[in-house]
Amino acid sequence: MIQKCKMALLLAVLVIAGSLLMPVNSLAQEVETKAKSAILVDAETGDILFQKEAELTLPPASMTKMMTEYLVMEAIEEGDISWDTTTQISDYPYSISANPSFSGVGLTQNKEYTVRALYEAMAINSDNATAIALAELIAGSEGEFVKMMNEKAAELGMEDYQFVNSTGLSNSDLGDNVPEGTSADDTNLMSAHAAATLAYHLVNDYPEALEISGTPTTQFDGQEIQNWNWMIPGMPGYLSDFGYEGVDGLKTGYTEMAGNTFTGTAKQDGQRLISVVMKTASREERFEETRKLFDYGFEQFETQELYATGYQMENSTSLPVTKGKENSVAIETGEALSTMVKEGEEDSYSIEYELEEEELTAPVESGQQVGQAKLVYDGELPDGNIVKENPNTVPVVTTSAVEKSNWFMLTLGGIGGFFGDLFTGAVDMVKGWF
Known part of the structure; x- marks a missing residue:
């Protein structure tokens, strides 16, 4: 019995000693994701904390709408429109809204909608028709708006992208309404790196966007609309199981070509992270993979003042x-x-x-x-x-100021420099004689 106790004690000591000798870095667990492409960044500095094939260009689906959101916010900031500006729905967005194949809130023609209402439907419920209506309001046509999208992407320093419409739908789904300057074979493309860059600028340039994207449910035209981002705390019913502390954005997406995509952002203890997962297998999986990235970021990293x-x-x-x-x-x-x-x-x-x-x-x-x-x-x-x-x-x-020396001292310095050079030259000449 005593021998067994000694053996158990010895094993315990070895386990403890082994853990103490383990390199510190090995204690920090890495992260793996099922997403085809993914990235995690610090929303304050833009530093990349994790990436997996982040430069791979894929269809982003409705994550495209982040650029539409950015340009709406910019138009408001510049005074071109306001939240209270109203517009009616043209035939093109109305046809998209009336198509049951596309997510939509059900728009009515010959009715005035405010920019605020249209933006909320787009950002919260991922409505496609409202995105088109906003694009037409700002640029006159979706084709002109697409030009603005690509120009802004270049200005923001995005790489590996192509915008061909304001929604994230494939152009082949738009029938006769393919935006001018693009073709029916075109589709929007973005890498996870590009999506994170866009999200970084949206979050930092227009933080008000998070107040809207972080809304679980809201009212639109007498009906309740629901956010597709199930990670927002306070989602109704079973969706609350997906909630994650601090999540307040940013944009989900799905098409058959793109699979399930998600650009998320969360803030905990003053630290904000931005994540992107692309080409996941299901709605649930895009949030499960995002949770892994957020857990990794918040558990393994902290902001430190190094100098x-x-x-x-x-x-x-x-x-x-x-x-x-x-x-x-x-x-x-x-x-x-x-x-x-x-x-x-x-x-x-x-x-x-x-x-x-x-x-x-x-x-x-x-x-x-x-x-x-x-x-x-x-x-x-x-x-x-x-x-x-x-x-x-x-x-x-x-650390301090240095005044300019007065003219007398500068003159003396110049004279000293002159004679110093002269003396040095004379010495060198004399040395040459010997």
Whole structure:
């Protein structure tokens, strides 16, 4: 009996010792997804936390409507329309609304609809006809609106995309209403990377979009319409089982060609993530796979301040100054450098300066920007960011002012420099004699 107890104790000690010796990084679990293509990014910095074939271009289905939402928000911001602007439904969107094959709220002609009502039906219930009506209101025709969509995509730095209509339907489903400049064989295309880039800009440029996309149900034209995003907390009935803390967007999609797609976003403890899954097998699976990505992001990553405001990089604490009362000025980071750090990877980051000049000329102002500092990552996470500008950079600034030296001192300095050069030349000449 005593021998058995000793053996059990020895095994327990070995297990504990083994866990203590286990590398820290091995404690951080990776994530796998059934989605054909997927990506997870930090919504503040745009840093990629996970990706799987994220550059693969696939039909996005109704995730296309995120671009329509962006352009509606932009038109409101620029004063071209307002939430209270009204419009009627033309024959084209009416034919789409009347077709039972397409998701729709059932629009009526010869009736005024506000932009707000049409937008809510599009963003919450994924209505196709309301997206077309908004496109016609803003651009005059869906064909002109498609041009705006592609131009805006380029402006936002999206890659691997093609917009051919405002809804995400295949053009072959539009009959005689194929947008001008496109063909019946065309379909919208986006990579997960492109969808995440679009979502990043929508969330950060127009946060009001989340107030609408995060609405579980609402009223439209006397009827209750329901959100297709089942991960929003507070969804009715059995759909509440899919709820996930902090989810308030963003856009689902489905066509036979695209399969089930979903761009999601959630915020917990001040951290917001954006995920994209494409080509999943069912409505349920797109949310199950998104849950995996969110769990991975929120459990394995946290925002950390790696370098505080006022940090001085070793061997680069100052810059020389000419024509000043001081010969140099101290430099430091003007802001803190923070990013999402995976558990166990705190030591994988370093800082690097990119200075504009090797020497400054007086006068120099206190707080004058002289370059930028950026985070450098040397680890195993995906190397990339979904926005062109690297947000993991902060300005490098001077810590004090340096006044320009007066004319007398500058003159003396010039004379000293002249005679110094003359003396040096004379010495070199004399050396040449011997």
